[in-house]
Amino acid sequence: MVKEKSNQVLIDGSKIITEACVRSGADAFVGYPITPSNLFYRYSQKRFPLFMAGPDEISVLQWMTGMSAAGKFPVTATSFPGLALMVESLNMAYMMEMPMLLVLVQRLGPSTGSATTGAQGDLKFLNGIISGGYPMPVFCPSNYEEAWVLTNKAIHTAVELRTPVILLTSKEMVMTQRSFDLSDLPEIKKVERPTFSPKGTYKAYLADDSLVPPFIPLGNDDHQVRINSSTHDNEGLIRKGTPESLDNTRRLKKKMEKALPDMAFYSLDEEPFATDLIVTYGISTDAARDALKQLREADYKVSLLTINTLLPVPGEVLRILDRYEHITFVEENLSGLLREVIYGQMPRAGVRSVNKIGSMIDPSEIVAEVFKNHQE
Amino acid sequence: MEPSFDFLIKDEKVFSGALSCRGCGWSLLVRHLASILGEETVYVLPASCFSIISGPYPLNDLKGTIVHTVFAAAPATATGVRAALDRRGREDVPVVVLAGDGSTFDIGLQSMSGAASRGENILYIVNNNGAYMNTGIQTSTATPYGAVTTTNPGAKGFKKTWPKDLMGIIAAHNLPYAATCSLAHLDDFRAKIEKALSIKGFRLLMIDGPCPPGHKTDPADSIQIARLAVETKLFPLMEIEHFDYKINYRPEKFVPVEECMKMQGRFKNVFKPGNEEVLKDIQAHTDNHWKRLEALAAMSEN
Numbered sequence: 001m002v003k004e005k006s007n008q009v010l011i012d013g014s015k016i017i018t019e020a021c022v023r024s025g026a027d028a029f030v031g032y033p034i035t036p037s038n039l040f041y042r043y044s045q046k047r048f049p050l051f052m053a054g055p056d057e058i059s060v061l062q063w064m065t066g067m068s069a070a071g072k073f074p075v076t077a078t079s080f081p082g083l084a085l086m087v088e089s090l091n092m093a094y095m096m097e098m099p100m101l102l103v104l105v106q107r108l109g110p111s112t113g114s115a116t117t118g119a120q121g122d123l124k125f126l127n128g129i130i131s132g133g134y135p136m137p138v139f140c141p142s143n144y145e146e147a148w149v150l151t152n153k154a155i156h157t158a159v160e161l162r163t164p165v166i167l168l169t170s171k172e173m174v175m176t177q178r179s180f181d182l183s184d185l186p187e188i189k190k191v192e193r194p195t196f197s198p199k200g201t202y203k204a205y206l207a208d209d210s211l212v213p214p215f216i217p218l219g220n221d222d223h224q225v226r227i228n229s230s231t232h233d234n235e236g237l238i239r240k241g242t243p244e245s246l247d248n249t250r251r252l253k254k255k256m257e258k259a260l261p262d263m264a265f266y267s268l269d270e271e272p273f274a275t276d277l278i279v280t281y282g283i284s285t286d287a288a289r290d291a292l293k294q295l296r297e298a299d300y301k302v303s304l305l306t307i308n309t310l311l312p313v314p315g316e317v318l319r320i321l322d323r324y325e326h327i328t329f330v331e332e333n334l335s336g337l338l339r340e341v342i343y344g345q346m347p348r349a350g351v352r353s354v355n356k357i358g359s360m361i362d363p364s365e366i367v368a369e370v371f372k373n374h375q376e
Numbered sequence: 377m378e379p380s381f382d383f384l385i386k387d388e389k390v391f392s393g394a395l396s397c398r399g400c401g402w403s404l405l406v407r408h409l410a411s412i413l414g415e416e417t418v419y420v421l422p423a424s425c426f427s428i429i430s431g432p433y434p435l436n437d438l439k440g441t442i443v444h445t446v447f448a449a450a451p452a453t454a455t456g457v458r459a460a461l462d463r464r465g466r467e468d469v470p471v472v473v474l475a476g477d478g479s480t481f482d483i484g485l486q487s488m489s490g491a492a493s494r495g496e497n498i499l500y501i502v503n504n505n506g507a508y509m510n511t512g513i514q515t516s517t518a519t520p521y522g523a524v525t526t527t528n529p530g531a532k533g534f535k536k537t538w539p540k541d542l543m544g545i546i547a548a549h550n551l552p553y554a555a556t557c558s559l560a561h562l563d564d565f566r567a568k569i570e571k572a573l574s575i576k577g578f579r580l581l582m583i584d585g586p587c588p589p590g591h592k593t594d595p596a597d598s599i600q601i602a603r604l605a606v607e608t609k610l611f612p613l614m615e616i617e618h619f620d621y622k623i624n625y626r627p628e629k630f631v632p633v634e635e636c637m638k639m640q641g642r643f644k645n646v647f648k649p650g651n652e653e654v655l656k657d658i659q660a661h662t663d664n665h666w667k668r669l670e671a672l673a674a675m676s677e678n
Contacts, residue, residue, distance in 0.1 A: 031514075056483035112423060112444065112446065
């Protein structure tokens with residue numbers, strides 16, 4: 001798939017991401033039908049060594065946690081209604097520190113909304129999805145190359161940090177077919193899941209300086225393994241409010257913060273001396289690129305920041321934002337969810353949004369907003 | 377039960393020009409259902425083909441009050457509606473869940489079982505077309521042994537587990553009324569709706585739903601296939617009142633299951649060389665199921 005030059009095909013993002021999962025070493029897929037993530041379900045049946053069809057989304061996440069605890073790397077794909085049912089189990093997998101990948105295909109909400117209409121409406125939900133505000137990595141591709149590479153990064157991150165990771169996509173990314181040259185895709189590295197050496201004492205949640213505890217699968221011949229969704233000590237025993245158990249809980253956040261610089265993915269198309277910045281991600285990126293081109297053709301100095309690591313928000317991204325006077329966020333949602341994640345309810349002067357629901361944003365709408373922002 | 381033979385729709389409650397596929401069982405089912413239930417009925421629809429058939433303007437086709445709810449919990453939504461209607465003194469308004477097999481057999485089973493055990497005064501209708509058709513024909517636990525779906529695909533693939541016995545599960549809830557219906561036996565179907573309406577409590581009707589895109593059939597054959605499902609005993613017509621079983625129709629002569637299966641492209645792999653035993657297994661399973669039903673019916677008569 002990646003060797004041959006000029007390998008032009010008509011393809012959807014579901015196939016690219018499914019293939020990237022398998023080549024990255026993900027070896028199990030659990031699915032439940034929901035639009036617009038159905039193509040993953042279909043493709044995965046043929047590509048994954050282990051494939052299981054769940055009876056509902058709660059079961060899906062539970063099966064995945066069991067698989068992950070027993071040494072497999074599981075993947076699923078869903079959209080908001082399915083994710084909503086997975087939330088308790090996702091918190092469980094997070095607390096147990098079980099690596100897995102969840103491909104979230106955004107569609108227009110709230111609720112059932114419009115199953116076949118794309119959207120970028122789930123970011124704020126993801127920002128608080130772990131009770132207590134603990135961060136979980138959310139990666140978002142804006143084109144097929146990024147879908148390929150970020151899927152790989154997401155799987156490596158999940159294993160290295162022992163955490164569920166979300167790959168955030170939208171209907172247009174995974175269902176719409178586009179012409180694409182597969183030879184543009186780089187080779188990707190298979191993940192290896194490090195396991196604890198059989199010698200010595202094993203404590204399921206005793207972490208070294210990496211802050212990530214060593215993994216050993218259930219059903220090994222050398223050690224008992226205790227994994228736990230309740231507040232637990234280093235051995236995985238339930239402890240209510242002891243310093244050790246609370247430290248263990250705090251560690252869940254610290255391990256993410258420690259790793260954040262290594263998983264800060266974004267691209268900055270920088271115009272020297274520009275004071276205007278367009279910020280976008282995912283399916284709105286193509287429109288933002290078009291707008292950037294139009295603005296530059298009109299001799300307008302503007303830069304474009306496309307963010308791939310949406311959560312936790314990388315420090316480097318915040319530092320880039322600080323350098324610009326006028327910032328226009330471009331997102332296909334009602335009020336600008338990424339802008340709200342970064343600036344809360346009170347954005348500083350010069351920060352504005354282009355937002356839309358029900359259809360994709362048009363480049364002309366971005367151009368108009370950037371002009372308006374600059375003039376104010 | 378006395379057959380009514382009166383199966384012509386006199387008072388149409390479904391608009392023409394619906395969004396359903398040609399030969400769709402759901403649409404015919406609802407035409408008959410709605411003509412009996414009237415416009416006051418509250419329909420509770422979880423995500424399903426029919427939520428789409430009856431939903432989008434301007435093709436929304438059902439005259440009635442409709443609550444479009446989530447996939448996992450239509451009986452729970454209906455429970456809330458029922459409780460409030462009753463408190464308002466509107467016990468006369470029927471609350472009817474129209475669900476598919478995905479939400480009934482799988483994701484909503486717990487919700488349905490809860491409402492059934494509480495004896496909620498709800499009529500639950502399940503259109504069993506044997507897969508998640510609306511999302512692209514994925515296997516459900518209602519999918520028959522031997523069927524090809526997009527999650528049991530391939531040149532040789534097919535589902536290799538037996539479907540859940542929903543009527544057995546529902547019987548275990550000790551309900552006042554549960555029955556199976558076929559679109560090829562409309563008189564029986566309409567009589568069962570009327571009977572269900574005359575009873576208070578949780579009632580369930582399971583309809584064998586022809587689905588040309590999912591079953592890979594000619595839309596013109598829908599009713600013929602539904603008829604053959606009854607004749608081959610793949611889909612027995614029965615009623616269960618509390619723990620008493622009654623078989624409503626006994627085919628006069630033996631018709632092998634393959635007569636019904638060979639008309640459906642989803643079973644094509646079962647007919648490939650090397651799978652003769654599979655077909656025999658399906659026949660044996662069908663015969664055994666019928667034998668058990670006869671035993672239960674005989675026990676109920678005594």
